[in-house]
Amino acid sequence: MIPVDAPGRVEVIAGGGESTVRLEGAWTLTHFATIEPQVQALRAALPERLRLDLDAVSRIDTAGAGLLGVLLGPARLRALLDAQPDLAPERRALLDTVGCAIHDIFAYSPPPYDGFGFVRLLQKTGEAVDAIWCQTRALLGFIGLVLETLARTLLQPRRWRIASLVVQLEQTTLDALPIVSLLSLMVGAVIAFLGATVLNAYGASVFTVDLVSFAFLREFGAVLAAILLAGRTASAFTAQIGAMKANEEIDAIRTLGLDPIEVLVLPRVLALMLGLPMLTFVAMLAGIFGGALVCVLAIGIPPAMFLSLMHTDTPLSYFWVGMSKAPVFAFLIAIIGCLEGFKVTGSAESVGERTTSSVVQAIFMVILIDALAALFFMEMGW
Structure with missing residues (x-):
């Protein structure tokens, strides 16, 4: 029996034609620092065919739902939730709403620094010209x-x-x-x-x-x-x-x-x-x-x-x-x-x-x- 407040953990269990993503413990903000490195380590190595096992999850809040959305992606998470008819309605609503919506926020990584070359100069010039045109059009319309x-x-x-x-x-x-x-x-x-x-x-x-x-x-x-x-x-x-x-x-x-x-x-x-x-x-x-x-x-x-x-x-x-x-x-x-x-x-x-x-x-x-x-x-x- 896993304690209710045990830190959450995730593992991928291979078997047969598809693998299982098994979640355990408390996926809450308190254990965010423990769970997030596991999620980042597994993101790139997830196989295509998966099933989701949430039976051992004792508690989950918006932080945990967001991490699950980062791990699986919004489309795959929604598909796996649809494949689990016995999931509690409140937990399904939390995962579907928060896990899918917050994916872009958690998964965001800043674009690589590309210096201040000629292409960057052209980009900034184009953005400035477009902003001036939009402002002029809005002013004339108003x-x-x-x-x-x-x-x-x-x-x-x-x-x-x-x-x-x-x-x-x-x-x-x-x-x-x-x-x-x-x-x-x-x-x-x-x-x-x-x-x-x-x-x-x-x-x-x-x-x-x-x-x-x-x-x-x-x-x-x-x-x-x-x-x-x-x-x-x-x-x-x-x-x-x-x-x-x-x-x-x-x-x-x-x-x-x-x-x-x-x-x-x-x-x-x-x-x-x-x-x-x-x-x-x-x-x-x-x-x-x-x-x-x-x-x-x-x-x-x-x-x-x-x-x-x-x-x-x-x-x-x-x-x-x-x-x-x-x-x-x-x-x-x-x-x-x-x-x-x-x-x-x-x-x-x-x-x-x-x-x-x-x-x-x-x-x-x-x-x-x-x-x-x-x-x-x-x-x-x-």
Whole structure:
């Protein structure tokens, strides 16, 4: 008689036309370290035709069932279980479920290290290109879904979520005013300092006014505000929607017969498209004010002269060029932030990964669109 708590063991008994795999003792987690070397030693030497003898097994848990799945493989284990009609139902269910499902986890062995050769470089390049293509396709599809939902609800005022829009407008725009203003003012001062340093060598320090006004009206006003919102708001959108996805709140919204795009995405997209032009205008004013302070205090240009030069040398079209980019930036930032939130799989690690991804993608898209817009406006002569 084998004791109930005796460590499990396995042996292959040859006889006649088929061999028997005989299990004995307790196949439990307590004896895992004793059983696992036996299983690994017998795996490669098992004959094709087998029968399974479990009569001497005193106890078995999920660890033992997993080891048996590793020893026999999921297909052979299921076939041998079917050949044993007298097996207890609970033991059959354990072996069939755990032993077959956990096979891949126990039997996994890391791929051999193949160095960093040319083939590996091509593989990584292909994986990166495929990931970029999949992300681009998902982004375009999500843009189409949001535009379709917007068109469907635009003519139905009763479905507008004004309260949610106002809340998002406060969080994305009003709360961002201090940081956008302060950063733009400091950048404007830095640009004026650099411009004055370079232009003073040619006796043309007065053109620092044109440098500051051109830079902030055309480029820096919209870009600085958009980059700040990409880091501040896109990450917030991803974290909020990702947390709801992890807590199954989005499934609850669908269960109530509501559209998550309409409830969660549209208010955020519209709030950012309304708020970023306002922040861009504030950033332009703050940047020009920072440049004006440097011109007045460091170069000696009077405020009246600064305003006069700016009015004379700066076309109004520069202002509209900068403002026209703000809604485009806002739309892309909001779309990317919401899309990455919907990609969260349910863990805290996934929320962190998607939040990081949304910030990186949003900043990259802002700079890319700004570069393309600069080339377009330059070719158009605007």
